[in-house]
Amino acid sequence: MIDFNILALLDKYDNITILTHIRPDGDAIGSSLALGIALQQRGKKAKMLCSDKIPSKYSFLPGIEEFQDLFPEEEEGSLAFILDCSDLDRLGWMKEKVLKFEKIINIDHHITNDKFGDVNWVDSSAASTGELVFQLLQENNLEINYEISLNLYVAISSDTGSFKYENTTPQTMRIAGALLEKGINPSIVSQKLFDEYPLSTILLLRDSLATLEFDPSGKIAWMNVQEEMLRKYDAKPAELDGFVNYLKNIEEVEVGVLFYHTDNEETKVGFRSKNIDVASIAQTFGGGGHPRASGCTVSDKPQEVVKRVLEVINNCLNENSALINTK
């Protein structure tokens, strides 16, 4: 339920800033641009800001060139929307600037949102912040044109893994349907978001798969990626995102693990599972995440990290209590 009057706020404020989280994803970027364009259509000066640069894969989004990673000199007392951020730390270095705003509206779908705003609209039943922005525009009769629709469609398909994840609801599909009515081409969006990658990524994947190993039961599969493997192709750590899914998706495998060993004896570990709770496994090492997708960072010699992590997974596989309750 939306319990604030955006039209009354728009009467009061002309300068509006939209901020979103560091390492921005499709939902952060798409929902910010959609809201920004809608406000600009109402004659407002809307700025879209993020502490980090926007990844180049989103360069096809309408309005993307307006996103800034600098904080402009701002007159005091304006209005800010903070989108897709569970807490202010997720704003990165721009967090220290939020005191400048007279009013902060927090719109988010993370269940862990700590309600930092003057107004908080947090709906964890929504698969994406894009769905909430759609509702906000629709219920206030703000025009949802093609440019806004494309941004919202990217936001929603990004956070639902192209409508594949469990968070996808009938409401998600109804909103996606309404956006398709505006002329969005779903095939182009999924190609840009999910299918295309830089050449460095596929070369890195080839080298990573060459390190594939299994435990004797065949239920655990893992890969060891060294930082020098990334340097070889000038690849960024973010290019490793998704590699672990190849392991989890092997029919016989229950848990896939990606070990990324950095030069300074720190290993970033990514877990994916079919049924066991890998959030609790990651928590054992000070990390966290979701029951089937989690991660942690462990400081130790690479071979020690692998040994310790595999031990905990093995213990979990031997306990029924580690299974996620499925309906």
Ligand SMILES: [Mn+2]
């Ligand atoms: Mn989101």
